[in-house]
Amino acid sequence: MGLPIVRRNIEYSPLSNELHPVLDRIYRGRQIASINELDHRVSGLHHYRELKGIDEAASLLVAAIQTNKRIIIVGDFDADGATSTAVCILSLRQMGHSNIDYLVPNRFDFGYGLSEGIVDVAHSQGAELLLTVDNGIACLAGVSRAKSLGMQVIVTDHHLPGNELPLADAIVNPNQKECTFPSKNLAGVGVAFYLMLACRAQLQEKQWFSSHNLPVPNLATLLDIVAVGTVADVVVLDKNNRVLVHQGLQRIRSGKCRPGIRALVEVARREISHLSAADLGFVVGPRLNAAGRLEDMALGIECLLCEDDTQARHMAAELDGLNQQRRAIEESMKAEAEMVLQSVVLGEATMPSALVVYKEDFHQGVIGIVAGRIKEKYRRPTIAFAHQDEQIIKGSARSVPGLHIRDVLDEVNRLYPGIIIKFGGHAMAAGLSLPAIKLKEFEVAFQTITDRYMAKAGELFTIVSDGELADNELDLSLAKTLRQAGPFGQGFEPPLFDGIFELVSQKLLQEKHLKVVFRLPSGNEVDAIAFNVDNKIWPNIAAKWVQVAYRLDVNVFRGKETVQLMIEELSVYEG
Structure with missing residues (x-):
């Protein structure tokens, strides 16, 4: 249960004695070779x-x-x-x-x-x-x-x-x-x-x-x-x-x-x-x-x-009100999209290399978000389609690292002419339109092209970690240092750590978020949260030890700052 965790290979010598050792390790793991690359002056x-x-x-x-x-x-x-x-x-x-x-x-x-x-x-x-x-x-x-x-x-x-x-x-x-x-x-x-x-x-x-x-x-x-x-x-x-x-x-x-x-x-x-x-x-x-x-x-x-x-x-x-409406529509569409996928997504061995989802009543304003959420869950490039009018459907594509989605659409357009009306975008996101009657033909062509790229994408199915943190590093000082250290984002990923923790308590919030407490070897305890867990598994599973990939963060509540682990991957430790 859970994706395997691998740790970054870090080959460079330390960048600077002035950097926190963990921060130095993080930068080197992102191919920063000189302290000058961290100069953020205009x-x-x-x-x-x-x-x-x-x-x-x-x-x-x-x-x-x-x-x-x-x-x-x-x-x-x-x-x-x-x-x-x-x-x-x-x-x-x-x-x-x-x-x-x-x-x-x-x-x-x-x-x-x-x-x-x-x-x-x-x-x-x-x-x-x-x-x-x-x-x-x-x-x-x-x-x-x-x-x-x-x-x-x-x-x-x-x-x-x-x-x-x-x-x-x-x-x-x-x-x-x-x-x-x-x-x-x-x-x-x-x-x-x-x-x-x-x-x-x-x-x-x-x-x-x-x-x-x-x-x-x-x-x-x-x-x-x-x-x-x-x-x-x-x-x-x-x-x-x-x-x-x-x-x-x-x-x-x-x-x-x-x-x-x-x-x-x-x-x-x-x-x-x-x-x-x-x-x-x-x-x-x-x-x-x-x-x-x-x-x-x-x-x-x-x-x-x-x-x-x-x-x-x-x-x-x-x-903010519109965003709440958008969330409600998105959640409904995501649930419908996953039902559509059930007929083809049976497990890792049978999952297609790319996913295409469509329903007549999808809202075209949120298909990009739905495609993104499904992509994150299944780690496959995903296109969600909605009707633009009676004859034309519009798609929003989201990709995975290593697969340039706009180039894939360009290849589909060249090798299978007459399907796509127009398309555009960049590496991680793209948009396209095509006749509704051509959807199945497009899906076959898209998956055929994507098969070749995804065959080389084994790293997509692992969690890449910056390593373990010692007990004394799981503190507010380092959490604040990391928060100020970026900016992190696409292509310069936020710090991610892993470890094996003793599970003290777990409870579900809002029927979908898991709040847990871990005990450290020192006896100290630390709070953690995992968003959008499978509530059929958590918190019902009985486990004493868990393997976790997490981000170290600062939680601010009523003016008080505490350390909190933001869980990216959680599984029972069976070692």
């Missing part, structure tokens, strides 16, 4: 000039600002899209431009990205320059429509380009060919932030701020928003992204963040000074996403733009 960011097309894009924006052109930002209906939109709106306002607005396509009416329909809406609102954020690289028809209506178009995106690029006036995307920007892992909000840096620099060169009696904008004040979007979009936290997230987290923890972000943290009942990168992904991001998943993403964007604490709290409360 000066360590790659320069915006390394992004292909950024000078052209900035020049177009500067000209639009100087001539007061009508700029409309076309965003996306997730947290990355919302934060990208907010960063651009706030930056351009600080640069003295007020003839600006945004559109986020309602997923139920327009679908994803710069569609021809959303271009027509922008045109009716007087758009002279369209700026896409977190989308556009695959929107050939939409860009063509905008150009035919006389609009200028700047595409900023981070998704992988196809064989053909849109005929925009400028494209900024670190993943386009011949772009020398070293970090290919920028989120959409990171790309947008870099464009704003370039735009500010060009305005400074033209003496814009001094001639208009404007202060030069301090764009670092927007890094709290950049951090939220970067973590929420689950991009790889390479060195550049870690700098962005670290700087944003520092602003949030010190209370120097946007009123909307502060309100979202408060409504989730989290201590802002204790916030971690994981909290941005599990607390702030989902509440922003809830607006785009169920209603209109404008509520999430307006919460980020809001300057008033009281209004921000009202918006955050509304977003």
Whole structure:
């Protein structure tokens, strides 16, 4: 019972005598070879000039600002899209431009990205320059429509380009060919932030701020928003992204963040000074996403733009309510999806290499979350489908480490033409649409391609640990050190430890979470919690010793801080 635990191979010599030995071990286990790689100062960011097309894009924006052109930002209906939109709106306002607005396509009416329909809406609102954020690289028809209506178009995106690029006036995307920007892992909000840096620099060169009696904008004040979007979009936290997230987290923890972000943290009942990168992904991001998943993403964007604490709290409360609705829908859909899978998922030996789930009444706003939850449970790439209209179904894909889901869809599209209508995405997440009558044909093709990749993915079925912690290391001091040590996230995984513990007590909370107490060899006891356990097994199982993979965390309750183990894997120890 439970996945096998393996420990990281650590081959490097210690990084620094100043680091806590456990922290040193953690960094070395993540291939950190020099203490310089842990320098999170803003000066360590790659320069915006390394992004292909950024000078052209900035020049177009500067000209639009100087001539007061009508700029409309076309965003996306997730947290990355919302934060990208907010960063651009706030930056351009600080640069003295007020003839600006945004559109986020309602997923139920327009679908994803710069569609021809959303271009027509922008045109009716007087758009002279369209700026896409977190989308556009695959929107050939939409860009063509905008150009035919006389609009200028700047595409900023981070998704992988196809064989053909849109005929925009400028494209900024670190993943386009011949772009020398070293970090290919920028989120959409990171790309947008870099464009704003370039735009500010060009305005400074033209003496814009001094001639208009404007202060030069301090764009670092927007890094709290950049951090939220970067973590929420689950991009790889390479060195550049870690700098962005670290700087944003520092602003949030010190209370120097946007009123909307502060309100979202408060409504989730989290201590802002204790916030971690994981909290941005599990607390702030989902509440922003809830607006785009169920209603209109404008509520999430307006919460980020809001300057008033009281209004921000009202918006955050509304977003929290939507998030609760989203959770209820998601739980229902997940249960239905697992029932659908029962006919094929019989056990590890018979489980397909990839999972495809669909029901006619699935809500397309939460299929991405459902795909993610099923992927986590079964450790298989998963696509959940919902109806877009009577003939077309829309899928949201979530992948596992080592399998690039967008590349898999590209291969399906090349080897089995005529099934997929359109697709896009990146390594860990993607979206696609296809005719409903082609679903079974797609499922066979998808699983055929995935078989080849998953045959090499044995490491997916193990827990990778940073080793054991001694009794005297299971303390509040180390827990706080680890919380401040990141930022950890995708591609730079949070510290995970393992051990064998004596089980003192266990009880179920809310019928799905297991609260336990472990006794250490020293006689001391430590609390632990495991979320979403199988309540047919726990807490009914009789066991004296258990093997645990866990994260060391700080639990804050009524102002009191205690150590708590966050259990990732739990099984009876039979040694």
